[in-house]
Amino acid sequence: MRRRLWLYIGIVTVLLIAAYFVFDSFYVYYRVNGDSMAPTLHDGEVYRVSKRESIQRGDVIAFRSDQESLTYIKRVIALPGERVAIRGNHVYINDRKLAEPYLPNHPDIKDVETITVPPAHFYVLGDDRLESYDSRHFGPISRSRVIGKLQTER
Numbered sequence: 001m002r003r004r005l006w007l008y009i010g011i012v013t014v015l016l017i018a019a020y021f022v023f024d025s026f027y028v029y030y031r032v033n034g035d036s037m038a039p040t041l042h043d044g045e046v047y048r049v050s051k052r053e054s055i056q057r058g059d060v061i062a063f064r065s066d067q068e069s070l071t072y073i074k075r076v077i078a079l080p081g082e083r084v085a086i087r088g089n090h091v092y093i094n095d096r097k098l099a100e101p102y103l104p105n106h107p108d109i110k111d112v113e114t115i116t117v118p119p120a121h122f123y124v125l126g127d128d129r130l131e132s133y134d135s136r137h138f139g140p141i142s143r144s145r146v147i148g149k150l151q152t153e154r
Contacts, residue, residue: 027051028147030062030071036126036133037073040102049148055122060150063141073150074134078123086112102127112136
């Protein structure tokens, strides 16, 4: 009887460890640091990040900075090969105004000349355009720096 109990404990332990490693290969959790994604995300909130989903325009992603060891959370605005510009407080993708329903208003921000997003890169912006440190400052980010897509549903 005692032997069987230890066998069950061993099996449960192995299954829990295996489940942890499987979960860890698909997901990780990140805490929002700052208000650059307000009003969508707020400082201190924690979100699950999926490491295995494809990235599309409008997705909120976590990525590592090129120059720093920081993790940023921003919204994907332009995809590889697209032309992006900011004129008159609006974002344009391939000369078409981007609908941004997640922004409550369009703040007075500096225009950005048209650039073409390189292959395997994304152009990202924070939802709080006045406070965000994003692709306007550090340029498009490499796909290799992307950790994953935030699961914003709670």
